[in-house]
Amino acid sequence: MVTLIPVLGDQLSPGLASLSGRPADAIVLMVEVIDEARYVRHHKKKIALLFSAMRHFADELRAAGWTVDYVKLDEAGNTGSFTGEVARAVERHGATAIRVVEAGEWRVQAMIDGWAAATGAIVEVRPDDRFLCSKVDFAEWAGARKRLIMEDFYREMRKRTGLLMSFGKPVGSRWNFDADNRKTPPRGLNYPAPPTFEPDAITREVLDLVGTHFAGHFGDLEPFGFAVTRAQALTALDYFVAVALPTFGDYQDAIVEGQAFLYHALLSPYINSGLLTAREVVDAAAAAYAEGDVPINAAEGFIRQIIGWREYIRGIYFWAGPDYKKSNALSATRDLPAFYWTGDTDLRCIAQSVDQVRREAYNHHIQRLMILGNFAMLIGVEPAQIEEWYLVVYADAYEWVELPNVHGMSQFADGGLLGSKPYAGGGAYIDRMSDHCGRCRYNVKLKTGPYACPFNALYWDFLARHRDQLKDNSRLWRMYDGWERLGAERQAATRASAAAFLDSLPTAAREWAVDAGG
Numbered sequence: 189m190v191t192l193i194p195v196l197g198d199q200l201s202p203g204l205a206s207l208s209g210r211p212a213d214a215i216v217l218m219v220e221v222i223d224e225a226r227y228v229r230h231h232k233k234k235i236a237l238l239f240s241a242m243r244h245f246a247d248e249l250r251a252a253g254w255t256v257d258y259v260k261l262d263e264a265g266n267t268g269s270f271t272g273e274v275a276r277a278v279e280r281h282g283a284t285a286i287r288v289v290e291a292g293e294w295r296v297q298a299m300i301d302g303w304a305a306a307t308g309a310i311v312e313v314r315p316d317d318r319f320l321c322s323k324v325d326f327a328e329w330a331g332a333r334k335r336l337i338m339e340d341f342y343r344e345m346r347k348r349t350g351l352l353m354s355f356g357k358p359v360g361s362r363w364n365f366d367a368d369n370r371k372t373p374p375r376g377l378n379y380p381a382p383p384t385f386e387p388d389a390i391t392r393e394v395l396d397l398v399g400t401h402f403a404g405h406f407g408d409l410e411p412f413g414f415a416v417t418r419a420q421a422l423t424a425l426d427y428f429v430a431v432a433l434p435t436f437g438d439y440q441d442a443i444v445e446g447q448a449f450l451y452h453a454l455l456s457p458y459i460n461s462g463l464l465t466a467r468e469v470v471d472a473a474a475a476a477y478a479e480g481d482v483p484i485n486a487a488e489g490f491i492r493q494i495i496g497w498r499e500y501i502r503g504i505y506f507w508a509g510p511d512y513k514k515s516n517a518l519s520a521t522r523d524l525p526a527f528y529w530t531g532d533t534d535l536r537c538i539a540q541s542v543d544q545v546r547r548e549a550y551n552h553h554i555q556r557l558m559i560l561g562n563f564a565m566l567i568g569v570e571p572a573q574i575e576e577w578y579l580v581v582y583a584d585a586y587e588w589v590e591l592p593n594v595h596g597m598s599q600f601a602d603g604g605l606l607g608s609k610p611y612a613g614g615g616a617y618i619d620r621m622s623d624h625c626g627r628c629r630y631n632v633k634l635k636t637g638p639y640a641c642p643f644n645a646l647y648w649d650f651l652a653r654h655r656d657q658l659k660d661n662s663r664l665w666r667m668y669d670g671w672e673r674l675g676a677e678r679q680a681a682t683r684a685s686a687a688a689f690l691d692s693l694p695t696a697a698r699e700w701a702v703d704a705g706g
């Protein structure tokens with residue numbers, strides 16, 4: 189009896205549940221399908237990263253004794269879809285059973301759920317145990333609660349994993365050391381350059397393929413320096429723990445022009461695709477703390493991002509169900525401005541963030557949340573359009589992690605299921621956290637008029653527009669109090685300034701994001 193084991197592009201882990209307990213006649217199936225590369229027009233670097241990592245992983249499995257059937261994108265007969273390729277492989281190998289790990293998103297899981305009917309094989313779907321909190325455990329945690337507060341979930345996860353715990357208590361006697369983090373970096377700080385990896389022959393072949401088939405997609409393909417093997421990803425992890433982690437927390441929210449990465453980990457593309465596991469990453473940080481190599485604020489801050497935020501976000505995605513993305517709590521309908529694709533805008537903070545993501549397929553958390561997401565929410569971009577943008581541009585973007593972060597945290601489109609208030613901010617916040625404003629054509633200190641930073645009037649306009657919905661939010665009353673104190677005349681001037689700016693916005697050529705077959 190031949191068992192087919194399809195391994196998806198974000199399942200590149202030797203310890204994957206479907207690869208344990210090897211059946212006698214097992215064939216691993218890996219496929220590069222055009223449907224997945226084009227259902228949104230992913231950044232070229234992201235496609236290259238995944239195809240190259242898949243090809244390297246297939247070779248590693250072969251070296252470990254597996255029979256691997258690998259279908260390349262341009263191979264004759266490739267149907268271009270997961271289901272089409274699984275059906276072809278079942279026929280090719282006479283397989284009677286399929287064993288697969290559950291998909292990371294609803295869309296792909298629906299395909300897997302159709303494989304038994306499409307192929308006639310018996311399909312076994314195994315839970316993805318690379319996550320530290322199962323869907324069942326998350327549902328149990330969420331079940332009885334009125335509010336799904338991340339900090340509560342995180343403390344539960346600390347207890348459950350035993351990370352940074354001593355005799356049932358958090359080490360350092362505090363759960364959260366954020367108060368020690370988020371300093372303003374001194375001028376001229378010497379930031380570590382993250383490791384990059386020279387493309388080998390396999391990666392070069394993939395770069396040619398992506399350059400040919402996905403030329404119309406967003407982003408620069410080269411220079412390409414991502415890790416594409418587990419060994420390289422482990423090198424990136426070692427480097428982060430030794431060099432950047434000790435200062436990770438201190439400047440976590442800072443934005444410095446010309447410094448894309450600061451002390452961030454740059455590990456999300458590797459964890460999300462499976463080259464690294466969440467557990468080994470947090471164990472490495474905890475071990476460095478235990479050795480006295482990193483301070484507690486850094487180790488705790490980093491571990492919270494992984495066992496707290498990352499697991500919580502994934503829990504919400506599956507707990508909220510496939511319809512989560514359909515809500516639009518703030519009734520936002522505006523088209524995404526074209527400059528999210530081109531970077532062609534006088535708003536320097538946006539232009540710089542877009543330029544960076546075009547080159548690197550990366551922005552750090554505060555750029556994503558407080559510049560790009562904040563602006564989209566303030567101007568009222570339709571959630572589906574901004575969500576598609578996030579899914580396209582980042583090398584680490586998969587719907588399970590992109591959607592709750594964008595729909596919930598950044599756009600408040602879920603009405604507060606995930607965040608207790610909208611992450612809205614004016615120019616003063618961006619000025620405090622970045623060095624953009626001093627070089628911008630707008631003046632961050634001005635509130636109204638053509639030279640004023642647009643974030644300022646837009647922020648008040650946003651609060652005024654959504655007053656009925658948000659005014660009773662206990663975390664916003666101070667803001668509404670400030671709005672009232674402005675008085676009728678300044679309120680009118682502020683809203684007129686916001687309206688003039690909104691009228692001047694260009695809208696996006698939507699074909700940038702929606703594949704037109706190019």
Ligand SMILES: Cc1cc2nc3c(=O)[nH]c(=O)nc-3n(C[C@H](O)[C@H](O)[C@H](O)COP(=O)(O)OP(=O)(O)OC[C@H]3O[C@@H](n4cnc5c(N)ncnc54)[C@H](O)[C@@H]3O)c2cc1C
Pocket residue numbers: 451452453454455456457459460490493494497498499501551552553554556557561578582584585586589590593594597598
């Ligand atoms: C609007 C918005 C969209 C986002 N979209 C994505 C996405 O598509 N994919 C993605 O992996 N992350 C996303 N994030 C979370 C976060 O911005 C990235 O994980 C982080 O910037 C990745 O870079 P890093 O590895 O240098 O992370 P660091 O800042 O060094 O953090 C360490 C690790 O913590 C994890 N992490 C931290 N915050 C989150 C979070 N909110 N959700 C999930 N994991 C987290 C990541 O695995 C990350 O590698 C998004 C955040 C926002 C606000």
Ligand code: SF4
Pocket residue numbers: 534535536537538614615618619624625626628629630631632641642643
């Ligand atoms: S002044 Fe306003 S638009 Fe310009 S960089 Fe600062 S926050 Fe952005």
